[in-house]
Amino acid sequence: MEHLFSDRVQQVKASEIREILKLTQMPDIISFAGGLPAPELFPIEALKNVASVVLDEMGKEALQYSTTEGYDPLRSKIAARMIRAGVKATKDDILITSGSQQGLDFSGKIFINPGDYVLCESPSYLGAINAFKAYQSAFKEVKTDHEGMDLADLETVIQDTPNAKFIYVIPDFQNPSGRTWSLERRKGIVEIANRYNLVIIEDNPYGELRFEGETIASIKSFDTEGRVIYLGTFSKTFSPGIRIGFVLAAPTLLNKYILVKQGADLQSSTLSQRELNQYLEMYDFDAHISKIREVYKKRRDLMMETIREAFPASAKCEVPQGGLFAWVELPKHIDTKALLIKAVENKVAFVPGGSFFPNGGQENYMRLNFSNMPEEKIVEGIQRLGKIIKESL
């Protein structure tokens, strides 16, 4: 039946994330591979209370079909949080999605014709790359440094790419690089998008997990022409298992997302939306996020410290100011895919960096997650990795 498959699905290959999630399920492995939050911080008791209240007070509504856009009180609360973060928003700018991954998929569906280009940071998020590839996109990687995209390079790339559709960026504690964009670059990319009439997709799953320094205004907050689409999620601050994210965009653009969601899965879970809304009413979400930040900061500090001690001097790693990931550059001749095989033999896992470069050719990076492992395992795992890297030099 091969001949019946669509052209687009021929391009969809098993991603390493998936194989890696399988690895992380082995009980005795120290995994820096997935992007998993720390499960010991999940608000389990709160969710139990919230589930009772929702089922007692509005069980019939919570288990029924609802509108595609999402539960209005939750949409309003998200809008209020975005206003606090400097983005003008009302509930009508918000569509509830099943995680922000769904926002990425919809972005591909809405903008990409086969052969169209996505402009992205180099490196960029593997899950986004795969979502866009399913719509037969091509990619141009824009040079990126510790302040974000190199905007001069971005302009050159745009001038060179007539069928560019959107610029996809993760400006806060980027996945995989851990880097954060400067304020100037954020303002600058909006000016460029305005000038060349392009859309920006600002993916911000980690922004609330800042360990130090001042919060930097989102790219969306500088959007005067309604051309920035902002993707948010509760996966890293509440629970990834309930699959609640959102798209924030100007109504004309958002309307496309709503229509596409209707065909894709009608709506996100009514029950999960009402439970999350009830949680936000009954509990102090900001205090909960502070607790997460505190724990992850310790883990980040410990990972950085152990990397400095255990990795060879030729391994480079910037200190991420937040988020979930550290990104290590090794000498050019080291292939981290081969390194992973040795690592797994030694019961430690990470993600080889190659698949974060959509056009390939850069195999000497590794992504290390520091949110999911307890402190003693971070030390032990990084020491093991250090030994393996030194042996490969």
Add this chain to the structure above:
Amino acid sequence: MEHLFSDRVQQVKASEIREILKLTQMPDIISFAGGLPAPELFPIEALKNVASVVLDEMGKEALQYSTTEGYDPLRSKIAARMIRAGVKATKDDILITSGSQQGLDFSGKIFINPGDYVLCESPSYLGAINAFKAYQSAFKEVKTDHEGMDLADLETVIQDTPNAKFIYVIPDFQNPSGRTWSLERRKGIVEIANRYNLVIIEDNPYGELRFEGETIASIKSFDTEGRVIYLGTFSKTFSPGIRIGFVLAAPTLLNKYILVKQGADLQSSTLSQRELNQYLEMYDFDAHISKIREVYKKRRDLMMETIREAFPASAKCEVPQGGLFAWVELPKHIDTKALLIKAVENKVAFVPGGSFFPNGGQENYMRLNFSNMPEEKIVEGIQRLGKIIKESL
């Protein structure tokens, strides 16, 4: 920014279902429009107990990311139910989806290139038509009678359509027609699909809601070559709000669905999957379904009886043996879209049949849902509709 939109999304228009769901939210309307289950039958107390157990006993796992395929114990239970229904299945043949609507969307994504044909019953499910259209499919409607598709017409259509990809059917209590396929037609369509090397998508959201007569084996149970893809859901028997459905297919085909789901939303809710699994362990699901059947049978009987009394003799309506919908054919010159406007003025709603014909041109049908309204409203609503129809003759 219009020029940035993909060709496919230009085809996606607001569906009537969505506008109609808005209508049904008006408090004083008698709505036969949506496909909503009866909320008074939702297992609210059971779900409360189940949520407690899941969060107490496995809260960390239930709120964490999990595999794309779904929760293994739930997949196994679904496979066991399918075996009982005559389909050979193991958990490895099952992918958990966010409602069966997601299985429809993925089917479009996996099979349809722009301009490819979907062969479907005439009429067919509006939500499926819209999901496939988003991948730029065209449609050929196959003649359909009270035993299912006319298989001779199906063969003629296939011979006439070189770029047909799959045959989409709803053999049990079809949406919108309420019709059920005979055993012979079920066997026959598999033979035809084998002969012409096509895929069949068997969508079965209502099969367990049979009010009388014997269950007829599914099309999938006659599949010897792994070319039938079966879509199931818990929306009509448990709760639509939790968004749990499934795709059952041979591993080579299912693997495409898994890959596509990974890019689309990573996975369905871990929490909902574990709660549903726990419910199936702690409660008698078949007894629950029996209760639903009993209530819906009464409502169907009452709707049929009232239609016979209140509608003009020229209105034709077959008695559906199960499911959620009755389908009324009115004289050719009546446009049920115009009728709907009058109906809503009289605080009663239904779905005009036109949009269930993907190639249009048939405006004299109406779809009536009998599962969602209590008995007294069914009588009152049908009487009002009868009056409006008589005035339009």
